[in-house]
Amino acid sequence: MTEVIKILLIEDDEDDYFLTSDYLERCDSPKFLLTWATDSDSAIEALKQDTFDLCLLDFLLGAENALDVIDKLKANQYNLPVVILTGQSDSTVDEMVMRAGAADYLQKSEIESPRFMRTIRYALVRRDIENERMERNKVEQKNKAKDKFLAHLGHELRTPLTSILGYTELLIDDARNSPFQQELSIIHSNGKHLLSLLNDLLDMSRIMADKLELNMKEINLAAFLTDIHSLMQLNAKDKGLSLNVVPKTKLPEFIRTDPTRLRQILINLITNAVKFTDKGSITLTIEMEPSKVSQQSENYAESKALESVLRFTVDDTGIGMAPDKLDNIFHPFEQIEDVMRANHGGAGLGLAICKELVCKLEGDISVSSKMGEGSSFSFFINPGSLSDQTFDELSLGQVAPVEPSNLNMQLTGKVLIVDDLREIRRLTGHLVSQSKADISYAENGVKALEAVLQADEQNAPFNLVLMDIHMPVMNGIEALHAIRRHGKDLPVIAVTAASRKGLKESLIREGFNDVIGKPIDRFALASLLTLYLPEDNPVTFSNVETQVSGMPINKPFAPERPEPRVKLDVPSPLKSQQEKLPTSKVKRAEHEEKQTQPSAKRVLVVEDDEDAAELLQLFLTHLGCEVVKSLCGSDALDAVDEQSFDHILMDLTLPDYDGYELAKKIKLQQTSCKLTIVSGHQADESTMRSIGIDNALLKPVTKNDLESILV
Known part of the structure; x- marks a missing residue:
């Protein structure tokens, strides 16, 4: 099919119109369809009625000139290539019209020459190129709008998911809700499924926008x-x-x-x-x-x-x-x-x-x-x-069968779990939580060293560290050496999936107290916990006599474990003196003893969603923290101006502040506090480093997540 090119001719001289029309009619290929207008107003009317591929524009149109017409076309949002026609050559006019946006400049005497047809062809090619550029720009703008929408959608969905999953976990953990465990588990499972769908959607969006980067x-x-x-x-x-x-x-x-x-x-x-x-x-x-x-x-x-x-x-x-x-x-x-x-x-x-x-x-x-x-x-x-x-040869540890019953180890103390994979930290934490021990988490050797030193400074040292060997930043062996260099001789158990010959002996020589393989066997773990953690039912003077008389002591079941050490709760000098002191002195002594205990961490939660803020407060309170809530940035600045905090958790999206700007101001007021972003958006790592933000958690956030960053 022969190509048809639609041309709008703006020309006030009838003879020139017939000359141009006659030449275009004689062309076999392409075919031209010509529409004639005598001034800018009639040209605008023609453009309202039809679309055109090209405009041929006389330079002089009575009271108007080509520059005036081009300005009117632009003002009315008409974007088509314009070729200027004039009766004589003038380099100054040529420069002016080209600067005004004309596609080309021709003398009327050249209408029947080969140059005229070439000029039309070039103008149409430039039009196609410009149209393609504009289409690409439109697509890019749409993609940016889509990415912005998905990022906003992710934040808006993650915030309510935080409340749904968080409160459900709290209900599941409450023994009073045991009759509703099945229903609560269904809610939790479906909430996690919704979260996985959201993560898939955002991942695919990043992939399609070529914004997904690898961390090799x-x-x-x-x-x-x-x-x-x-x-x-x-x-x-x-x-x-x-x-x-x-x-x-x-x-x-x-x-x-x-x-x-x-x-x-x-x-x-x-x-x-x-x-x-x-x-x-x-x-x-x-x-x-x-x-x-x-x-x-x-x-x-x-x-x-x-x-x-x-x-x-x-x-x-x-x-x-x-x-x-x-x-x-x-x-x-x-x-x-x-x-x-x-x-x-x-x-x-x-x-x-x-x-x-x-x-x-x-x-x-x-x-x-x-x-x-x-x-x-x-x-x-x-x-x-x-x-x-x-x-x-690849050798994996045998996975222990999952039994429905719990171990119910009656043990206390503090355990630090160190692993770079959050899911593995949680699995190990779940096993340890079957005792009554307090659990803390660290994601690498550096964080583990900081946690151990900080716990000692607070006079609340760890009783045991479970240390993964292969971790980024600082591996388990390096972390152990650093802990020992600081004079800390607490028990540290190596956790490793490797099983090569002599590995256990090698790790013991490095300074580990023991070694446990991955996947962790819960009975083997129970045996180690029993060795290194104090029992929850301390032996008093009255039941020491019972034990001496030969009556059995209650112990948690752990097959093939070494005999646990009996830890006697020998009364402290303070307690023995209390029996002889007047009541007022006893109270004063108790107060002095209480003063030596580590104080609870003070945490500021900056979150504009009241449900999410309330849930974070519940989690943190369960973790033994004192919590202050702020629902906007200005309230947060007032809070940090009036009180000191150990840790600040803040959302990036607040009604009155950009999260990063608020973080900068907070850091200026309290340089020593730790700062963690808790948001539905992925935090920018370079911006975090420049401000001094310590961590970032992506909503929904669990109690284990919070515990891992509070160590």
Whole structure:
């Protein structure tokens, strides 16, 4: 079909109009459709009635000139290429009209020359380029608006989710609500599901905007896989499934990757396998293979230079998928219809996110499946340089069976749990919490050292530290050496997933008091806790005689554990003197003794959502803190002006202040207090460092999260 170009001719001379029209009519290709206007007003009317590809504009139009007409076109938001026509050449006029925005400048005598047609063509090409630029700009603006909307949506949803999940956890922990445990668990489970959907949506938004950055680091592969096994085997066991980790080849001790994103991929694939499997097993296979197997993948250009790649395969014995459903399974918002959607739901983003993350890790992912027989998802990643690595058989600790009953260890004292993975800290904390010990958390060796020193300064030292070996910033061995250099001889137990020969002896020589493997066996942990923590039922003078007479002492059940030490509650000199003192002196002595105890931490909560602020106050009060609430930035500044605080928790989005600006002012008034962002937005790390903000928590926040940053 012949191209038709619509031209608006603005010309007050009828002869020139006929000359131009006659020439354009004789053109075979392209065809021109000409509309004539004699001044700017008639041109505006024509533009209201129709759209045009090009405007031919006479320079002189009676009382007007081309510059006046161009200004009117711009004022009325008409954006089309304009070619100026004039009776004579004038370089000054040429410069003026081009500066005004004309596409080109021609003499009328050139209308029937080849230059006229070239000028029209060039003007149309420039129009197309400009239109493409404007469209790209529109798309960019829409994407920015979408990203801004999603960020706002994330914040708005995370704030109520904080209250839903937080208050539900408080209700679950209250023994008085035991008749409603099932209902509360359903609320909590669905709240967590909603949070996972929100996280998927925000992750996909960052990926599509190319704003998702990797944090590459060296990780211990055995420890990493043991943590994955520990986390996911409980999900499998809940459905009566077994989760197996099978190495097919010898594996490197360390790889270089983004552990957070690799964990996200594996947990997503294993979660899907558990979700769509009703009986049988899930198997995670790991192997090293030559990179040549990836030559057919989309990422071969990146991967072909590698000597070898690390491949992970997740196989299940579930319901499987039809072959025609596999082509689109990694596309965003795609789900398998019918039974999958009806029974399992989801936003259809999990596998698309996995695909994008695998590609960012310089790999590729594929799937095979048969209806009724199960599915197999396989992906490989770039493990980094392995030239200096030792390869060995992967050995994971045996996961202890999960028993329904609790250990109910009657132990007290203070325990510090140190691990860089929050989920593992929580799992270990859950096991330790079955005693009556107070639990604190640290995410690396530096934080652990700070916690130990601070606890000693407050005359409330830790009775025991459970220290992971492989951590960023400062690993467990370095942290232990630092603790010992400060003269602290408290018991420190190494927690490690490695199982090479002689490791335990090596760690003991480093200065650890004992070693426990990952995944942590709860009975082995109970045995160690019994060795190092004081019992909750202290022996008094009256029951010492009972014990001497041969009656048994109540002890928590812990199979194959060493005999616990008997700790006698010998009365302090202060207590023995109280029996002889008058009542007033006893009270004064009690007051003096109380004064020696560490004071509770004073915490300021700055949060404009009253429900969220109330929940944070409840959590912190349960953790033994004194809490002051502020619902806006100005109230917070008044509070820090009147009182000193150990820690300040603040939202980024406040009605009267930008969170970062408020943080700067707070830091000027109280330089020694710790500052933590608690927000529905991801905090900017560089801004945090420049201000001196210590931590950032993403809503919804749990009591364990708060406890981990208060150490």
